[in-house]
Amino acid sequence: MAIALIVGVGDGLSASLARKLNGAGYKPVLAARDADKLDALARETGAATVSADASTRKGVDAIFGLVDRLGDKLAVAVYNPSFRVRGPFVEIDPDKVQTALQVTAYGAFLVAQQAARRMLPEGKGTILFTGASAGVKGYPQSASFAMGKFALRGLAQSMARELHPKGIHVGHVVIDGAIRNPGRTEPADKPDSMLDPDAIAETYMQLIGQDRSAWAWEIELRPWVENF
Template sequence: MSEACLIVGVGDGLSASLARLFAAEGYALYLVARDTDKLENLAKDTGASLFKADATDVDAIRSIIAAIEGPLTVAIYNPSARSRGPITDLDPDDVRRSLDVTAFGSFVTAQAAAQRMLDNDGAVKGTILFTGASAGVKGFPQSAPFAMGKFAQRGLAQSMSRELHPKGIHIAWVNIDGAIRNPGTTESRPDAMLNPDAIARTYLELVRQDRSTWSNELALRPWVEGF
């Protein structure tokens, strides 16, 4: 039975690139999104199973992971939410929602995936990857909720890596430090935005990393992006 790859928060950008690549590598795909109607063509192309769920819904995420057939060896968490504005004007409910999606949702998926992976045979039991952002390294003005969520997500990944690497589960937080080239976007100069297919290949390289050299954090930025 094929190894399974779970991708939470699937759209038509990076997640679609990840789905196509991991399907080509022989993984059985399980794709989760709040709106699955727009994913019908992607599912047809990749043979993926679609699940409609909010990433913060504990019962839904646990049920999806429990329904996966075969060994779950890759889990990728992509969702995040922003609430922009001056700190004095932010709506507390919007801030809470941002934290729920970016931070709590990461925990929900990672916990259930880790529980499932610990049952896998083999020295390396699986890989859990979080799609991060530069906001998890430095907070920007009028973007406090996003920074709060990404710092929390990064802290979760650091804690999990120290706990689970010795148990055979590879954890990594990927800092996407720049804008991703999505359908319909225009670039100011060639390769000024991150190519989603190239990001996906880097995720696959993380999955394939020798355990003697596991990365727990990785920053990806276009050649024109400032530090």
């Protein structure tokens, strides 16, 4: 079974994507800071799990150590983690901003580099990044998130231009809106105002399955009632 790696797994989008990838015949590998919380999802999807901090080289080495031990080819890698600190620009804690950049952008670089190294000899594979509207426009009191997501988008665009001609599909998905997760749903007066994680995951699957004659490097997703 071809391996599909998901980094930064929770009970929303990543869980939906793990189920869809398993249903499509992939072997999911799920990485999170605390993999114990993934036990039920792992049983459901037949996934292998690893506890790791993907913003560090040591953590990424642990993730790909597991990938390599499984013995199958890595076909898909998805990077979801992000971190933000809110507040007036002049008051933001610089250490927290550094953490935001490491989690959102540097970790994405580390994971994508290792994934690409394994895909290039095969001449195929898909690497997807979960972005946000903050990577397209910076919002007030959200400088750290904008910095991280702008960097993520730039990474994806650069990789796409370099790796598409080598057979590696790189995609950046802009999530413009809040995602509906267990325990978090729309207010009664704002139906359909959040994105359904299963619907987002379906779009990821469509990207993974795209014919290389018509690859998308970026796609924006938002609820139909969202202003943009």
